[in-house]
Amino acid sequence: NAGVTQTPKFQVLKTGQSMTLQCAQDMNHNSMYWYRQDPGMGLRLIYYSASEGTTDKGEVPNGYNVSRLNKREFSLRLESAAPSQTSVYFCASSGLAGKSGELFFGEGSRLTVL
Amino acid sequence: DAKTTQPPSMDCAEGRAANLPCNHSTISGNEYVYWYRQIHSQGPQYIIHGLKNNETNEMASLIITEDRKSSTLILPHATLRDTAVYYCIVRPYTGGFKTIFGAGTRLFVKA
Numbered sequence: 724n725a726g727v728t729q730t731p732k733f734q735v736l737k738t739g740q741s742m743t744l745q746c747a748q749d750m751n752h753n754s755m756y757w758y759r760q761d762p763g764m765g766l767r768l769i770y771y772s773a774s775e776g777t778t779d780k781g782e783v784p785n786g787y788n789v790s791r792l793n794k795r796e797f798s799l800r801l802e803s804a805a806p807s808q809t810s811v812y813f814c815a816s817s818g819l820a821g822k823s824g825e826l827f828f829g830e831g832s833r834l835t836v837l
Numbered sequence: 838d839a840k841t842t843q844p845p846s847m848d849c850a851e852g853r854a855a856n857l858p859c860n861h862s863t864i865s866g867n868e869y870v871y872w873y874r875q876i877h878s879q880g881p882q883y884i885i886h887g888l889k890n891n892e893t894n895e896m897a898s899l900i901i902t903e904d905r906k907s908s909t910l911i912l913p914h915a916t917l918r919d920t921a922v923y924y925c926i927v928r929p930y931t932g933g934f935k936t937i938f939g940a941g942t943r944l945f946v947k948a
Binding site for chain 2: 727754756758760763764765766767768771773779781782811813815824825826827828829830831833
């Protein structure tokens with residue numbers, strides 16, 4: 724199993740450009756999450772989707788939008804990128820029966836906004 | 838979700854046990870303690886979790902105090918590859934979507 728797959732792994736944007744980070748999981752998990760991690764910091768929750776068809780804000784949602792396309796896929800969109808959004812973005816999923824609390828993370832998408 | 842407190846960094850000699858503490862004094866009755874680690878800038882990796890009993894798996898042991906206000910992750914024989922940031926979080930087994938990750942403990946295993 725691939726687990727949680729994120730694309731792209733690296734991206735450089737200019738201020739004001741838009742882009743979408745894609746995330747897919749093949750573990751039949753109900754819940755999916757987007758986190759960002761700035762250098763030397765912990766992870767901060769941007770948005771989450773408790774189940775297919777629902778999305779909710781996390782700690783730092785400003786400047787982002789999300790779409791839970793189906794049970795497998797959860798995308799994160801930056802409509803007008805800013806240098807403050809330079810970060811590593813991690814997608815995660817959870818919710819398999821019997822292991823509901825365990826989060827599975829992707830390898831990260833490294834975004835630089837110039 | 839309850840928050841946790843961890844020391845920012847710790848050192849450990851290779852081959853010795855690494856004991857990583859975590860305080861979670863506001864933990865609720867339905868919240869579990871989970872430990873993750875992050876090597877370099879990879880995605881965090883699940884290690885172990887527990888509710889109130891001590892737990893052990895192939896990676897580590899988890900000791901939770903009787904009052905559940907603190908816990909210790911034990912890596913019994915630390916290797917250089919265990920150098921990483923270790924996160925202690927608390928969340929319910931179901932729900933608990935707004936899981937808060939603190940800065941974690943940066944463990945340095947030295948030869």
